[in-house]
Amino acid sequence: xxxxxxxxxxxxxxxxxxxxxxxxxxxxxxxxxxxxxxxxxxxxxxxxxxxxxxxxxxxxxxxxxxxxxxxxxxxxxxxxxxxxxxxxxxxxxxxxxxxxxxxxxxxxxxxxxxxxxxxxxxxxxxxxxxxxxxxxxxxxxxxxxxxxxxxxxxxxxxxxxxxxxxxxxxxxxxxxxxxxxxxxxxxxxxxxxxxxxxxxxxxxxxxxxxxxxxxxxxxxxxxxxxxxxxxxxxxxxxxxxxxxxxxxxxxxxxxxxxxxxxxx
Amino acid sequence: xxxxxxxxxxxxxxxxxxxxxxxxxxxxxxxxxxxxxxxxxxxxxxxxxxxxxxxxxxxxxxxxxxxxxxxxxxxxxxxxxxxxxxxxxxxxxxxxxxxxxxxxxxxxxxxxxxxxxxxxxxxxxxxxxxxxxxxxxxxxxxxxxxxxxxxxxxxxxxxxxxxxxxxxxxxxxxxxxxxxxxxxxxxxxxxxxxxxxxxxxxxxxxxxxxxxxxxxxxxxxxxxxxxxxxxxxxxxxxxxxxxxxxxxxxxx
Numbered sequence: 001x002x003x004x005x006x007x008x009x010x011x012x013x014x015x016x017x018x019x020x021x022x023x024x025x026x027x028x029x030x031x032x033x034x035x036x037x038x039x040x041x042x043x044x045x046x047x048x049x050x051x052x053x054x055x056x057x058x059x060x061x062x063x064x065x066x067x068x069x070x071x072x073x074x075x076x077x078x079x080x081x082x083x084x085x086x087x088x089x090x091x092x093x094x095x096x097x098x099x100x101x102x103x104x105x106x107x108x109x110x111x112x113x114x115x116x117x118x119x120x121x122x123x124x125x126x127x128x129x130x131x132x133x134x135x136x137x138x139x140x141x142x143x144x145x146x147x148x149x150x151x152x153x154x155x156x157x158x159x160x161x162x163x164x165x166x167x168x169x170x171x172x173x174x175x176x177x178x179x180x181x182x183x184x185x186x187x188x189x190x191x192x193x194x195x196x197x198x199x200x201x202x203x204x205x206x207x208x209x210x211x212x213x214x215x216x217x218x219x220x221x222x223x224x225x226x227x228x229x230x231x232x233x234x235x236x237x238x239x240x241x242x243x244x245x246x247x248x249x250x251x252x253x254x255x256x257x258x259x260x261x262x263x264x
Numbered sequence: 265x266x267x268x269x270x271x272x273x274x275x276x277x278x279x280x281x282x283x284x285x286x287x288x289x290x291x292x293x294x295x296x297x298x299x300x301x302x303x304x305x306x307x308x309x310x311x312x313x314x315x316x317x318x319x320x321x322x323x324x325x326x327x328x329x330x331x332x333x334x335x336x337x338x339x340x341x342x343x344x345x346x347x348x349x350x351x352x353x354x355x356x357x358x359x360x361x362x363x364x365x366x367x368x369x370x371x372x373x374x375x376x377x378x379x380x381x382x383x384x385x386x387x388x389x390x391x392x393x394x395x396x397x398x399x400x401x402x403x404x405x406x407x408x409x410x411x412x413x414x415x416x417x418x419x420x421x422x423x424x425x426x427x428x429x430x431x432x433x434x435x436x437x438x439x440x441x442x443x444x445x446x447x448x449x450x451x452x453x454x455x456x457x458x459x460x461x462x463x464x465x466x467x468x469x470x471x472x473x474x475x476x477x478x479x480x481x482x483x484x485x486x487x488x489x490x491x492x493x494x495x496x497x498x499x500x501x502x503x504x505x506x507x508x509x510x511x512x513x514x515x516x
Contacts, residue, residue: 048377136319136353137359140317140351141420143374143375
């Protein structure tokens with residue numbers, strides 16, 4: 001082999017290795033998800049665990065989600081007003097706020113906030129259970145960790161996150177309304193009228209579809225990385241980071257794909 | 265002979281990448297016997313246990329419990345066989361989100377809140393067996409000392425009355441006196457409940473006390489097995505070096 005080719009081959013080899021490891025990760029996540037679903041549909045079921053996770057993922061995330069929504073809606077109204085006033089289009093504020101929040105900002109910001117809160121917690125908890133052999137202990141006590149731990153988390157996220165996105169949408173629109181009416185002197189009734197005109201069922205449906213995907217990814221990444229943590233405290237730390245980063249990427253990527261497909 | 269064995273390992277091998285942890289393990293454990301596997305850290309003791317428990321699938325070989333080969337069972341069938349097993353984990357592996365009594369009865373409730381009154385009673389009985397009283401029932405595992413956690417874990421392992429109990433380094437991390445309490449408990453349980461016990465350890469004092477027979481695992485193979493009394497005059501250079509704790513010898 002000619003010596004000039006060697007760095008080139010080394011380069012392709014490393015690209016190939018990277019691609020292979022990425023493909024194998026996708027495969028492993030898919031197997032993990034498929035295993036969970038196939039176990040979850042057969043008894044025993046754990047309704048108490050599901051309720052606990054609904055509280056954990058949904059209820060206790062509400063303050064964070066509410067704040068995110070109200071601040072974003074308020075800022076969006078101000079920005080739209082400032083930009084619109086340059087060409088006499090300040091009347092677009094309610095329309096842009098409602099579309100921006102419902103179609104994009106609501107689902108994505110809620111997804112990211114909840115991923116930061118929930119994926120990390122799941123990965124840390126399951127990772128600690130893995131490295132302290134609590135997951136093995138579950139199995140030897142004839143309790144399937146997929147049914148007992150993973151399925152309730154996935155189902156709870158699938159239910160809770162769309163609901164939270166609906167709430168966040170309402171709060172976000174209210175944030176915009178608040179700034180528009182009390183700071184930018186919009187007429188309150190007119191603002192709400194325009195909001196209602198632009199708010200369509202399709203947009204809400206899309207927000208729900210998006211957020212169901214986000215919820216699935218949030219729980220899947222938290223559980224998957226926690227479940228395969230190894231190497232003590234450092235391993236749990238790595239699992240937590242991986243869970244949050246991969247959940248973020250999957251949320252943003254799937255959001256883009258769904259948006260491009262719906263409006264393309 | 266084989267018919268009378270509770271657990272039989274035949275040529276069990278397991279590799280993680282290029283690392284051949286188990287390289288053809290053969291071992292028979294008789295009904296009601298207390299077998300102790302000794303060996304260095306990393307010699308494959310834990311992997312052997314996890315293979316029998318079905319937590320790790322061996323690359324080849326057969327694992328028979330009561331004559332039934334576990335290596336080809338489905339998840340559901342394996343779950344049924346596991347009702348014969350109890351396991352004491354090295355770090356106790358108690359569920360820190362649950363109170364002690366729900367930990368102890370976990371195998372019976374499988375994590376569900378049912379029959380609370382009866383379950384507390386069962387938890388109390390099993391805790392009594394390991395020398396703990398009812399005061400600990402409602403505590404969380406993190407509120408107990410390491411030795412007490414071990415006892416709770418032992419109570420959890422015996423609560424469903426298993427036929428076989430596995431002990432993973434039962435005395436590691438305990439002071440010599442607490443370690444001996446655990447040893448006594450193990451001896452007592454094996455005799456009282458008539459269970460078959462398989463212990464892995466590198467604590468020679470513990471091995472001497474709880475074993476009927478001892479096997480030594482080295483580089484993925486059983487290099488010696490024999491009755492406890494032969495441990496110190498086995499004539500096997502590996503066993504001699506290990507039981508005397510010498511740095512020089514065939515084991516590197």
